Amino acid sequence: MTEIKPRDAAIDRLTEQVISAARAIIGAQLNDLGPSLRTDVNKVIHDNPELGYDEVIAHDTLSSYLEQRGFTVARQAYGIDTSFEAEVGSGGRLVVFCAEYDALPGIGHACGHNLVATSSLAAFLGAARVLLDLKIAGRVRILGTPAEEGGGGKVKLIEAGAFTPPGGIAGAFMVHPMSKESLELGEFSGLAGWRLIASQKLRVEFKGKAAHAAGDPWNGRNALDAAVAAYNNVALLRQQIEPDQRIHGVFEDGGTAPNVIPEYTRMNWCIRSSTTKRSNELLGRVKTCLEAGAAAAGCSIHYIPLPTYMDLRVNDTLSDIYVKEMGVLGEKFMPREVQAKGFGSTDMGNVSYVVPSFHGAFVIPVSSGVACHNPDFATAAATDEAHTIAIKCAKGLAMLAIQVLVEDNVAIAARRDFEAY
Numbered sequence: 531m532t533e534i535k536p537r538d539a540a541i542d543r544l545t546e547q548v549i550s551a552a553r554a555i556i557g558a559q560l561n562d563l564g565p566s567l568r569t570d571v572n573k574v575i576h577d578n579p580e581l582g583y584d585e586v587i588a589h590d591t592l593s594s595y596l597e598q599r600g601f602t603v604a605r606q607a608y609g610i611d612t613s614f615e616a617e618v619g620s621g622g623r624l625v626v627f628c629a630e631y632d633a634l635p636g637i638g639h640a641c642g643h644n645l646v647a648t649s650s651l652a653a654f655l656g657a658a659r660v661l662l663d664l665k666i667a668g669r670v671r672i673l674g675t676p677a678e679e680g681g682g683g684k685v686k687l688i689e690a691g692a693f694t695p696p697g698g699i700a701g702a703f704m705v706h707p708m709s710k711e712s713l714e715l716g717e718f719s720g721l722a723g724w725r726l727i728a729s730q731k732l733r734v735e736f737k738g739k740a741a742h743a744a745g746d747p748w749n750g751r752n753a754l755d756a757a758v759a760a761y762n763n764v765a766l767l768r769q770q771i772e773p774d775q776r777i778h779g780v781f782e783d784g785g786t787a788p789n790v791i792p793e794y795t796r797m798n799w800c801i802r803s804s805t806t807k808r809s810n811e812l813l814g815r816v817k818t819c820l821e822a823g824a825a826a827a828g829c830s831i832h833y834i835p836l837p838t839y840m841d842l843r844v845n846d847t848l849s850d851i852y853v854k855e856m857g858v859l860g861e862k863f864m865p866r867e868v869q870a871k872g873f874g875s876t877d878m879g880n881v882s883y884v885v886p887s888f889h890g891a892f893v894i895p896v897s898s899g900v901a902c903h904n905p906d907f908a909t910a911a912a913t914d915e916a917h918t919i920a921i922k923c924a925k926g927l928a929m930l931a932i933q934v935l936v937e938d939n940v941a942i943a944a945r946r947d948f949e950a951y
Contacts, residue, residue: 545936548664552932553858555663556656556925563655567648568917571595576644576912579633582677585612588631592651592674599655607674608690610683614674615692618658622668623700623941625931626693626885627654628878630678630704634903641679641902642707642894642911645920649705652924657931668935675877680731682837684877688884699885700941701848701934704878705923707911708891712901715864720856720892720923722849723866724842727774728809729875730801731836733782734760734820738829740793750791751828754784757795760823764799767819775812776802776873802873806840839875842889843882843951847943851933852890855926861919863890874902886948888930892923 560567571591578587589612593603596616607615629650630643654672661668673692677683684693693699705720713721736757741750764777771777779799785792801816803809817833824831844866853863878889894916900906910916933940 548666548936549929549933551664552660553929555660556928556932559656559659560652560921560925560928563652564917564921567652567921568914571651572644572648572917572920573912575631575647576639579638580631581635582632582679582681582683583610583612585631585676588612588647589614589674589676592629592631592647595651596672601658608687608692610676610686610690612674612676613683613687615671616654617669617671619661619669620667622666623935624669624671624695624697625657625934626671626673626699626702627651627927627931628673628675628684628702628704628881630675632677632679632681632683634679637903637905638908639911640904640908642907642916643678645707645894645911645916646704648917649920649924649927650703652921653703653927653931656925656928660928660932661935666932666936670931670935678877680836682839682877682880685837685880688880693881693884701886701888701931701944702881703848703888703927703930705890705892705920705927707894707916707920709896709901709907710893711898713891715893717862718864719861719919720863720890721867722852722863722888722890723844723846724889724891725844725867725869726842726874726876726879726889727802727804728806728841728879729839730809730813731838732799733834733836734797734799735832735834736760736795736824736827736829737832738791738793738827741791743789743791747791751793752791753795753827753829754792756824756827756829756831757781757784757797758823759826760797760820763819763822764816767815771812772803774804774869774873775808776800777812777816802875804841804869806838809838837877838880839877840879840883842876842879843887843948845882845886845888845944845947847940847947848886848888848930848934849890851940852888852926852930855929856923859922859925861922861926886944890923892919894919
């Protein structure tokens with residue numbers, strides 16, 4: 531375990547002066563950029579929703595905004611067409627801000643990723659201004675992370691080395707909009723230590739043999755029967771799983787004509803549990819149900835694996851600092867959940883297994899009963915009120931980065947929390 535060194539009073543005073551100056555610079559910078567971030571970034575992304583790996587407008591909008599302000603941007607970063615990367619600073623530690631900007635089919639930015647992109651961009655710009663003005667050793671990077679909604683963009687970026695550069699990463703940060711009801715926040719306006727759960731995803735193919743459904747059905751092997759039996763088996767399994775587990779699936783291909791016994795069907799499944807280990811165990815039980823359906827219908831089965839979303843590991847050090855920084859800005863954030871309140875998952879969980887990570891949640895005004903993945907949430911994500919709180923959260927995020935860069939003990943404690951898992 532890395533040892534935290536005793537503090538020196540003179541260094542403490544100097545560090546506090548730097549942090550105080552940083553708060554002032556970040557506040558002024560983001561107050562100045564707030565209107566353009568609203569019209570040139572937030573609104574553009576929201577009004578042009580794009581699905582994962584097709585976020586061309588979002589990619590160009592974010593990249594161009596940075597380039598117009600003098601930053602060098604690597605477009606199509608890490609071999610992914612809609613990823614990008616920009617970095618400022620030299621020496622010291624490295625902090626990465628993760629920007630999400632994909633939308634959902636049919637309901638647009640009902641997860642508010644326009645606000646995620648805006649807040650991460652704003653945090654990067656604020657922290658970059660501090661490094662340049664105060665000449666602090668350290669680096670901040672913004673990384674465009676496409677396809678969070680099921681496509682596993684961060685998983686691909688991990689595999690491509692984006693989160694394992696030479697020298698390592700001291701922290702990867704982002705914040706996400708939510709409704710107050712969905713997180714049961716009560717008096718709080720946000721949550722720092724958000725416990726998101728693991729999600730296994732896979733497609734399943736059943737292959738049988740076509741035949742005339744009336745003329746010679748005995749010569750066929752019905753792949754639709756296999757899929758229906760598999761679905762019913764899983765439905766029975768749902769009665770015997772833990773309260774914090776979820777299994778849900780859909781039929782993607784059920785055949786072509788009623789008078790032809792289907793020789794091919796395909797399903798899409800999601801299996802969630804509180805930890806990656808428990809989701810792996812539940813996945814094994816689900817596969818038994820699927821394979822039993824195939825066997826009953828005399829069909830073969832084939833799995834098409836999709837990116838697994840690991841549970842989000844909460845870093846207490848980073849969460850506590852963010853709560854304090856948001857308190858300075860007049861916002862009361864809950865430090866951490868004792869257990870997950872919802873059943874959402876994110877590929878940021880995978881990042882939290884690789885580097886010390888922070889993924890907070892902030893409340894935007896929505897009607898009662900409205901949560902993410904609801905058309906009304908997409909409407910709320912476009913409001914001035916939502917933009918205002920996103921920028922305020924970006925100020926806290928930028929300050930979190932600065933503290934990790936200038937405070938050795940903060941960086942060491944965050945690494946210790948990460949290694950403790």
